[in-house]
Amino acid sequence: xxxxxxxxxxxxxxxxxxxxxxxxxxxxxxxxxxxxxxxxxxxxxxxxxxxxxxxxxxxxxxxxxxxxxxxxxxxxxxxxxxxxxxxxxxxxxxxxxxxxxxxxxxxxxxxxxxxxxxxxxxxxxxxxxxxxxxxxxxxxxxxxxxxxxxxxxxxxxxxxxxxxxxxxxxxxxxxxxxxxxxxxxxxxxxxxxxxxxxxxxxxxxxxxxxxxxxxxxxxxxxxxxxxxxxxxxxxxxxxxxxxxxxxxxxxxxxxxxxxxxxxxxxxxxxxxxxxxxxxxxxxxxxxxxxxxxxxxxxxxxxxxxxxxxxxxxxxxxxxxxxxxxxxxxxxxxxxxxxxxxxxxxxxxxxxxxxxxxxxxxxxxxxxxxxxxxxxxxxxxxxxxxxxxxxxxxxxxxxxxxxxxxxxxxxxxxxxxxxxxxxxxxxxxxxxxxxxxxxxxxxxxxxxxxxxxxxxxxx
Amino acid sequence: xxxxxxxxxxxxxxxxxxxxxxxxxxxxxxxxxxxxxxxxxxxxxxxxxxxxxxxxxxxxxxxxxxxxxxxxxxxxxxxxxxxxxxxxxxxxx
Amino acid sequence: xxxxxxxxxxxxxxxxxxxxxxxxxxxxxxxxxxxxxxxxxxxxxxxxxxxxxxxxxxxxxxxxxxxxxxxxxxxxxxxxxxxxxxxxxxxxxxxxxxxxxxxxxxxxxxxxxxxxxxxxxxxxxxxxxxxxxxxxxxxxxxxxxxxxxxxxxxxxxxxxxxxxxxxxxxxxxxxxxxxxxxxxxxxxxxxxxxxxxxxxx
Amino acid sequence: xxxxxxxxxxxxxxxxxxxxxxxxxxxxxxxxxxxxxxxxxxxxxxxxxxxxxxxxxxxxxxxxxxxxxxxxxxxxxxxxxxxxxxxxxxxxxxxxxxxxxxxxxxxxxxxxxxxxxxxxxxxxxxxxxxxxxxxxxxxxxxxx
Numbered sequence: 001x002x003x004x005x006x007x008x009x010x011x012x013x014x015x016x017x018x019x020x021x022x023x024x025x026x027x028x029x030x031x032x033x034x035x036x037x038x039x040x041x042x043x044x045x046x047x048x049x050x051x052x053x054x055x056x057x058x059x060x061x062x063x064x065x066x067x068x069x070x071x072x073x074x075x076x077x078x079x080x081x082x083x084x085x086x087x088x089x090x091x092x093x094x095x096x097x098x099x100x101x102x103x104x105x106x107x108x109x110x111x112x113x114x115x116x117x118x119x120x121x122x123x124x125x126x127x128x129x130x131x132x133x134x135x136x137x138x139x140x141x142x143x144x145x146x147x148x149x150x151x152x153x154x155x156x157x158x159x160x161x162x163x164x165x166x167x168x169x170x171x172x173x174x175x176x177x178x179x180x181x182x183x184x185x186x187x188x189x190x191x192x193x194x195x196x197x198x199x200x201x202x203x204x205x206x207x208x209x210x211x212x213x214x215x216x217x218x219x220x221x222x223x224x225x226x227x228x229x230x231x232x233x234x235x236x237x238x239x240x241x242x243x244x245x246x247x248x249x250x251x252x253x254x255x256x257x258x259x260x261x262x263x264x265x266x267x268x269x270x271x272x273x274x275x276x277x278x279x280x281x282x283x284x285x286x287x288x289x290x291x292x293x294x295x296x297x298x299x300x301x302x303x304x305x306x307x308x309x310x311x312x313x314x315x316x317x318x319x320x321x322x323x324x325x326x327x328x329x330x331x332x333x334x335x336x337x338x339x340x341x342x343x344x345x346x347x348x349x350x351x352x353x354x355x356x357x358x359x360x361x362x363x364x365x366x367x368x369x370x371x372x373x374x375x376x377x378x379x380x381x382x383x384x385x386x387x388x389x390x391x392x393x394x395x396x397x398x399x400x401x402x403x404x405x406x407x408x409x410x411x412x413x414x415x416x417x418x419x420x421x422x423x424x425x426x427x428x429x430x431x432x433x434x435x436x437x438x439x440x441x442x443x444x445x446x447x448x449x450x451x452x453x454x455x456x457x458x
Numbered sequence: 459x460x461x462x463x464x465x466x467x468x469x470x471x472x473x474x475x476x477x478x479x480x481x482x483x484x485x486x487x488x489x490x491x492x493x494x495x496x497x498x499x500x501x502x503x504x505x506x507x508x509x510x511x512x513x514x515x516x517x518x519x520x521x522x523x524x525x526x527x528x529x530x531x532x533x534x535x536x537x538x539x540x541x542x543x544x545x546x547x548x549x550x551x
Numbered sequence: 552x553x554x555x556x557x558x559x560x561x562x563x564x565x566x567x568x569x570x571x572x573x574x575x576x577x578x579x580x581x582x583x584x585x586x587x588x589x590x591x592x593x594x595x596x597x598x599x600x601x602x603x604x605x606x607x608x609x610x611x612x613x614x615x616x617x618x619x620x621x622x623x624x625x626x627x628x629x630x631x632x633x634x635x636x637x638x639x640x641x642x643x644x645x646x647x648x649x650x651x652x653x654x655x656x657x658x659x660x661x662x663x664x665x666x667x668x669x670x671x672x673x674x675x676x677x678x679x680x681x682x683x684x685x686x687x688x689x690x691x692x693x694x695x696x697x698x699x700x701x702x703x704x705x706x707x708x709x710x711x712x713x714x715x716x717x718x719x720x721x722x723x724x725x726x727x728x729x730x731x732x733x734x735x736x737x738x739x740x741x742x743x744x745x746x747x748x749x750x751x752x
Numbered sequence: 753x754x755x756x757x758x759x760x761x762x763x764x765x766x767x768x769x770x771x772x773x774x775x776x777x778x779x780x781x782x783x784x785x786x787x788x789x790x791x792x793x794x795x796x797x798x799x800x801x802x803x804x805x806x807x808x809x810x811x812x813x814x815x816x817x818x819x820x821x822x823x824x825x826x827x828x829x830x831x832x833x834x835x836x837x838x839x840x841x842x843x844x845x846x847x848x849x850x851x852x853x854x855x856x857x858x859x860x861x862x863x864x865x866x867x868x869x870x871x872x873x874x875x876x877x878x879x880x881x882x883x884x885x886x887x888x889x890x891x892x893x894x895x896x
Contacts, residue, residue, distance in 0.1 A: 034860075042853065046817050050816050050817075125811060188821075189792035235577070235765070235766045239580075246776075256887060262780075264691065272588060408895075414895065420860075479628075483620075490616065503746065510743065531583075535739075545597040546751065575758055
């Protein structure tokens with residue numbers, strides 16, 4: 001850690017990991033509800049568990065991105081953060097808002113929550129991933145703007161590198177695209193059309209800029225390869241990402257009342273989306289192979305390489321599997337989508353957050369890297385979680401194929417619930433694999449508390 | 459200005475251009491006469507192949523690049539034209 | 552192993568790299584990506600035509616082949632001018648290089664004008680992307696290409712401005728080669744598009 | 753001369769390429785806005801019940817279990833075509849109304865929302881409207 005103010009990242013990372021735990025616990029509840037239908041009913045119905053699961057994910061990833069920005073921007077800009085106090089204040093505001101929102105989800109019926117939080121003023125709630133009350137959404141905008149102010153001011157007064165420029169662009173894009181969450185017309189087709197401007201243009205657009213910037217930063221640090229080399233590849237990869245990803249939005253416009261030309265445009269451009277992910281994997285391995293130093297933090301290197309591979313598999317390969325319109329006609333809205341969603345989010349955004357946390361946390365705790373013992377434990381966490389998510393994805397894919405076959409393709413299409421019963425074996429396997437994932441997460445978290453021989457900070 | 463080989467390049471470019479325009483004229487003529495069928499399609503796709511090849515080699519200057527680069531870009535051209543020809547042929551049957 | 556750890560490794564690698572075409576490697580990555588996108592688009596067109604040959608053959612005569620052919624010539628001429636411009640700067644003939652570039656930009660502008668008239672006629676007939684599969688592809692492909700011509704012209708104009716200011720020389724004109732390569736790509740794509748969409752039946 | 757690869761060119765291509773594809777996407781969006789009036793059944797929205805039904809759909813987080821035109825959660829059946837599948841709006845209303853408050857033992861259970869008859873009408877009107885949107889022949893069959 002070269003600048004004192006980088007330390008503000010620490011509470012962000014800790015809160016992110018706490019929310020990660022909450023996300024997984026609620027995921028396990030949902031997984032169980034898939035096979036034990038009335039588990040916790042009517043106290044925590046599936047839809048509530050799902051809101052907590054997905055919203056906790058989104059919030060902790062955002063927390064992680066913010067922490068990453070607070071950590072790497074001062075170092076890249078070679079100056080202290082504009083206002084560490086603001087960063088800490090925003091942390092508490094964000095955390096309390098997120099906490100209150102979750103408490104709201106869990107304690108009162110959603111309709112009541114909508115009423116008391118003023119959803120009537122501007123109805124925005126009750127749409128997938130955008131379930132947050134108006135107040136929370138407004139809070140997110142305020143926090144995001146203040147955060148961007150802080151980061152932008154820091155970069156303006158310091159060195160402008162490709163990494164912090166790309167990061168800043170991604171973060172601004174994130175904030176701007178979120179504004180579409182306030183647009184909710186009665187016309188369902190338009191509602192859905194612009195809803196994707198938040199969801200797709202986040203995860204297959206601007207978030208990938210953030211991902212690329214964080215990965216590039218960590219690769220420079222752990223490999224010692226010339227900044228010039230890493231930065232130009234960063235630009236090439238994010239160019240490919242946006243060239244394919246922006247029009248790739250069209251792969252969500254096949255069956256929601258939008259015209260048929262999206263089937264052609266969406267299929268073509270989203271079919272090319274795996275390319276930037278593949279490039280990123282090649283890039284990460286290439287840089288590590290060309291390393292000019294042996295960084296003591298092996299765990300961070302593992303996470304960085306893992307991000308490349310898993311993002312390619314989850315977002316690239318599993319996305320491609322069902323992105324072509326003729327295939328998607330049968331797979332749209334099935335467990336295939338869920339399978340892709342799990343591996344893509346884990347492989348791209350969970351792992352990149354854990355990469356920067358793995359790299360930065362030891363430094364913020366005053367050492368170049370954790371002890372060997374701690375790192376070995378962390379790597380166990382890596383493998384347990386990563387292998388689990390692969391199997392969760394495979395089981396969900398199996399469930400999805402079965403569902404598509406029974407419910408969509410066969411001559412005598414089976415009703416939804418009957419088809420679900422047929423897939424219950426795979427849901428059980430998924431749930432047990434989810435337990436293994438939780439074990440992996442506990443092991444990972446335990447690594448933070450393992451002492452041993454440490455190397456002094458560089 | 460007085461180096462002969464480079465003047466040669468200019469003349470070469472002029473000849474390529476003249477050929478490209480002439481080939482385009484033939485393709486246009488095929489369209490104007492409303493010609494259909496395998497022979498006409500083979501002619502225009504063949505001309506497209508030659509035109510594309512000339513643009514790649516002479517204008518994009520891939521003749522100065524390694525074999526790999528030539529294979530990649532010309533391979534693209536051949537692959538696309540072959541796909542078009544194949545689908546045309548299958549639609550006939 | 553030790554070799555990858557030493558500082559001079561990239562230098563020895565560079566020597567082993569294949570000879571790249573003129574221009575910056577970054578533009579070539581972009582060109583390959585564009586060619587791939589167009590290539591897939593053409594293939595999807597071809598397959599859709601295969602399945603709906605009757606519709607495609609019935610609709611195709613409505614296209615303006617004259618406009619298509621004129622535009623082909625304009626793009627070829629533009630490409631030729633750019634190639635001559637690069638050749639001129641390689642001989643340090645700077646005024647000639649700038650003139651050739653200007654001519655190329657004029658050709659591109661001509662293409663856009665012809666295309667706008669062609670589109671105007673189609674739009675006036677009430678044709679849009681939802682009319683039928685043929686017009687969907689015709690409009691999609693030509694519009695996507697149309698946008699590329701605009702982008703190519705933007706690049707050429709940037710190069711032209713720099714060339715006029717004396718920014719290129721026989722010793723260093725990589726920027727011009729970079730812009731030229733992109734412009735030729737736009738031409739190359741049209742060389743397939745014209746027979747495929749306007750003529751083949 | 754050959755074999756160069758500069759950060760500044762890569763950066764310019766990034767900005768130019770992104771802007772370019774964004775413009776193409778916006779053009780496609782513009783065309784989308786021109787075409788969807790023929791597909792999205794916006795004339796039905798003259799009935800204020802539909803907007804009310806959509807709001808009830810949202811404020812009860814139906815999307816948290818169900819899909820609507822294939823988007824949402826995959827825990828419970830697709831509802832874009834539910835009016836067609838169950839045969840009538842009345843059947844849809846009866847189904848919603850008939851959910852036991854304590855759920856069905858061991859089964860995935862839909863909560864009892866205690867909707868008024870007016871609310872149920874609005875929800876059914878909304879679901880009927882959704883079933884009439886031209887979704888390019890999706891879903892493949894009535895089971896959704």
